[in-house]
Amino acid sequence: MPDLAAPLIEWYRENARDLPWRRAGFGAWGTLVSEFMLQQTPVNRVIPLLEAWLERWPTPADLAAAPPADAVRHWANLGYPRRALWLHRAAVEIRDRHDGVVPRDVDDLLALTGIGDYTARAVAVFAYGDRHPVVDTNTRRVLARAVGGRSQPGPAARRDLAEMTAILPASIPDAAVVNAAAMELGALVCTARAPRCEACPLSDRCAWRAAGYPDTGDTRVKQARYEGSDRQARGAVLRVLRDAPTHDAASAEVVPDWPDLIQRDRAIDSLVADGLIEAVDGRLRLPR
Template sequence: MPDLATPLIAWYRTHARDLPWRHPGFGAWGVLVSEFMLQQTPVNRVIPHLQAWLARWPTPAALAADAPAEAVHQWANLGYPRRALWLHRAAVEIVARHDGDVPADVDALLALTGIGDYTARAVAVFAYGQRHPVVDTNTRRVLARAIDGRAQPDPPSRRDLIAMTAILPDEVTASTIVNAATMELGATVCTARAPRCDACPLAAACAWRAAGYPDTGDNRRRQARYEGSDRQARGAVLRMLRDAAPTPIPLAEVIADWPDARQRDRAVDSLIADGLAEASEGLLRLPT
């Protein structure tokens, strides 16, 4: 396998974006919150929400002491609002199990609500300086192209962690940079639709480029269309509840003008099932 670490480190030191969670002393709680927010949400949308969140709840204990409804309300329009509820539950668990300190151990992180392989390893690596493979969508695309000669990666699997581990330097600090650099390269240069191969530090070693950029297919799962979807209806219900909070809304008045009454009812029922809303005596509110 070609040496990918050396050019990645050199490139990252010159081209890395100035992002809040990369600043010295940002802290494990800030890293954890940023990783929750960055799931399926662009960086430019996350930054102002992250800053507001940490100003309001600078520690897990501060968030845990507040109501879940406040977390859902603060989440605003970031999308996928279950992440707000999971982050609140994780904060409660951190207080109960770890005396309010975000754990450094990957298994302990995995045991927290809403945390999977990526987030657990990202916190362990970027907050605590450990050597683990950190693999997101951007990382997987870089590895698929540079090593396997494929235009797009296969669906996520445990093989991704093995592939990323194989390119990590043994030295811990260098391995942290390579993790960050691979993600950064996928986000800014080796993009899904319009890769800028002329600006890529891995161009000379890239198997996909050497093969002439073949179309090897795309097995990624497609996200359902948002417009007219149940997700859109759920978002409309949550916006109404946030705008009215803390006052509950009569169920009959919740997005009463929604064009599909059955979809509206599904949205309300699914929000209640997910713990994002509560119904009582004909009223609907954010969770208490």
């Protein structure tokens, strides 16, 4: 395998964006919150809400002491609001199991609600400086092209962790930089639809470029359209309850003009099932 670490490190040091979670002293709790928020959400939407969140709840114990409804309400327009409940539950678990300190061990992190392979390793690497492979969607695309010669990555697989491990340098600090650099390269240069290969530090050793940029197909699961979806209906219901002065409303008054009332009712039922809202005596409310 060609050396990808050295050019990635050099490129990253010159081109990395100044993001809050990359600044010295940001802390493990801030890193964990940022990783929850960044799942399927653009950076520019996350930054202002992240800063407000950490100002309100600067430690896991602070969030754990708040009602779950506050977490859902302050999640605002980030989407996928189950993440807010998961983060609240994780905060409770950190308080109760780890004396209020975000754990460092990957297995301990994986045992927290809402945390998978990527987030656990991201916290261990970027907050605590340990050496692990950190693989997100952008990293997988860089690996697929530079190492595998494919135009797009396939479905997420454990193989990605092995491929990332293979390019990490032995130096622990340099390994952390390579993890961050691969993600940054995928976000800024090696993008899904319009890669800027002329600006890529790996262009002289990229297997996909050497093969003539073949279209090897895209087998990733496509996200369903948002407009008219159950996701949109769920968001509309939650928005009504977040904006209500007491965060509750009569069931019949929640988006009564929704075009498909069967879909609206299905959205309400699914929100109740997920624990994001509660149905009590003909009224809906955020969880307490």
